[in-house]
Structures are given as C-alpha cells and as structure tokens.
Amino acid sequence: xxxxxxxxKDQPHAxxxxxxxxxxxxxVRKAVxxxxxxxxxxxxxxxxxxxxxxxxxxSSPGSGKTTFLERMATDLRGRVRFGVIVGDLATDLDAExxxxxxxxxxxxxxxxxxxxxxxxxxxxxxKLPLDDLDVLVIENVGNxxxxxxxxxxxxxxxxxxxxxxxxxxxxxxxxxxxxAHVVVVNKMDIAMSAGFDRETALSNIRRVAxxxxxxxxxxxxxxxxxGWYEYxxxxxxxxxx
Amino acid sequence: MHExxxxxxxxxxxxxxxxxxxxxRIHRITMRxxxxxxxxxxxxEFAFDVVAHGTIAEGARFEIEPTSIICYxxxxxxxxxxxxxxxxxxRCKEPSADVRCGRELELVSLxxx
Numbered sequence: 032x033x034x035x036x037x038x039x040k041d042q043p044h045a046x047x048x049x050x051x052x053x054x055x056x057x058x059v060r061k062a063v064x065x066x067x068x069x070x071x072x073x074x075x076x077x078x079x080x081x082x083x084x085x086x087x088x089x090s091s092p093g094s095g096k097t098t099f100l101e102r103m104a105t106d107l108r109g110r111v112r113f114g115v116i117v118g119d120l121a122t123d124l125d126a127e128x129x130x131x132x133x134x135x136x137x138x139x140x141x142x143x144x145x146x147x148x149x150x151x152x153x154x155x156x157x158k159l160p161l162d163d164l165d166v167l168v169i170e171n172v173g174n175x176x177x178x179x180x181x182x183x184x185x186x187x188x189x190x191x192x193x194x195x196x197x198x199x200x201x202x203x204x205x206x207x208x209x210x211a212h213v214v215v216v217n218k219m220d221i222a223m224s225a226g227f228d229r230e231t232a233l234s235n236i237r238r239v240a241x242x243x244x245x246x247x248x249x250x251x252x253x254x255x256x257x258g259w260y261e262y263x264x265x266x267x268x269x270x271x272x
Numbered sequence: 273m274h275e276x277x278x279x280x281x282x283x284x285x286x287x288x289x290x291x292x293x294x295x296x297r298i299h300r301i302t303m304r305x306x307x308x309x310x311x312x313x314x315x316x317e318f319a320f321d322v323v324a325h326g327t328i329a330e331g332a333r334f335e336i337e338p339t340s341i342i343c344y345x346x347x348x349x350x351x352x353x354x355x356x357x358x359x360x361x362x363r364c365k366e367p368s369a370d371v372r373c374g375r376e377l378e379l380v381s382l383x384x385x
Binding site: 053054055056057058059060061062063064065066067144145146148176177179180202205206207209237238239241242 | 274277278281282285286289290293295299300303308309310311357358359360366367368369371376377378379380381382383384385
C-alpha cells in the first residue's frame, strides 16, 4: 500500500490526482471522553434515584486506600451503610479485605487498564445491593495520573497521599490534585519517623488544590477520621436526596 | 499511560464521522489538548500510530492544537493565563480554584477524501 495516499499501488507515484479528488476538512469538535462522560451522567442519575452519595478515592499504590475504607467500616458500623467498588489490575484481595469488615464489595480487575471508567462502574454497581446503601465508595486503581481524566459519576472526589510519599507529590501530579474535593494525608501516625515535613506538604497541597478540603488522618489508628465523617455528613445534609 | 484508551476513543469518533461523510481515507486528524487534560501529546501521537494501524486513518497526519489554561481570581476579579500548572493569580499570588479552560481533550477536525 502507498504510505502517502493509502492507495493500493506499491511503487512510488505522483499524488496530484489524489488531491484533485477532493480532500476536504470535516469539523468534528467532540470531546474524546464524551461517551464516558455520558455514561458517568447516567451513573450519577442512577445514584441519585437511589439516594446514594458516591465517593471516588484516588491515590498512588500503597497510600492506604483500602485501610482507609476498613477504618470507615469499623467506625461507621450501624450508622452509615456503605458498599465498595474496588479496582485493581489483578486479584480480588482488596474486596476480600473489605468483605471481612462486613462491607459489600465488588472487585473490578482491569487487566492492563490503569484506571476505572464509567462503564466498568455501571457493570459493577449492578452487583451491589444499592437499595440497602447510603454511601458507595469507589476505590480507583492506584495511580495518580490516568484516573484523573475519567468521571465515574461520583459526587465527591478524594485524593489520598501518605506521609512516606514525599512532600512534593502534589507538585508533581497537579492535574489530579486539581480535581479533588478532599485531599487526605494518611499515615500521620508515622509522620515523625518518616521525617514528614508537614508544613511544606500542606503548603504544596494548597498550592495545587486550593479548591479542596485538607484532612490529616491515620487510617490505621483512626486519628483524624472524624473530620472525614463530618465532611460526608455535611455533604449529605447540604445535598439531601 | 491511558493515552492508548484515549486514542481508541478518538479513533472511534473519527471513523464514525468519516463513515458519515462516506470518506475512503482519513488524511489528517486534529486534536485540541489542554495542559490540564491529563494527556501527554507525545504519548497520544505514539498511541495514534498504534491504534490507527490497519484502518482508513493509518498514516494520517496527527496534529495537536495547543491550548492555554485560563483561570479566574475572584479576589482580584481577574481572568488570567497562568505561567504554569499552579494557576497562581499574577496580582495577588493566590492559587486559583476556578479553572475555566485548559482541561479540554477534543477531536477538532479531520481531513478526508
């Protein structure tokens, strides 16, 4: 095939004729993620119909997303009914951990895909008893880049970092931090031994995510988690379903 | 590296549009990619070559129209183009939480025949 015009000829040849046949410009002006965005809106409408508050949790691998959810399960037992959709490239280890805490959890194994999209969430939510839930938490694939671009239909987006990741993380990944409603700094219980420079970290977060609420917690010890529960409760009161 | 997924979406939109136009060939694809879109132009271009292989867009010229970030500072009542991704107001130096442009990721146009 000719590389220049894509015709069937193998030998190089003149292309004036191809141009005369009328190459023309066609306007498209369509968002690349428009299909995902439409599905996300559909998810959001579905969540609204069930009176569900939906939270998308994003972080690097190992920041403590699942531990954060386990802590929620322990603290909110009997007060808030919540379920989890969790994404990883492989295994259902995280969903297993959450089921042990009596949280209905569905694992999405993305294979090689580095993020969750609205379609995967739509398929997973059908497997959860949504009518029996108040809050649905989506634990995204551990990655501070790709998940930022995909609206899943959530109401609240939480970006979580931990004290061992370095104070400059927000500066290195500004795009995802700019989409956060809440930035959670996790593992505060080991901040001292990790040599965590709290002031610098908070100032860096404010620099890239001035729109977001900052919460300092330890999901392991439970320190600071009340601030998160108050945020959730406040959100539900401001947006009654 | 979600650029492959993004280019698969882009190509699907392009091929559907080309089919509407009864086009036999896509010669050029033009996208608009904002600095806050989360996509890297070079990675998109690389992904395009991969996903377009064997389609009527194979070998098409791939162009990106760069766009700027536009933010608003409510304190200074000022719309501005920041120098970097931190979006600090040039007057009061406060980071802006109101990003009005810069997240776009669009297929703008095609050249077909």
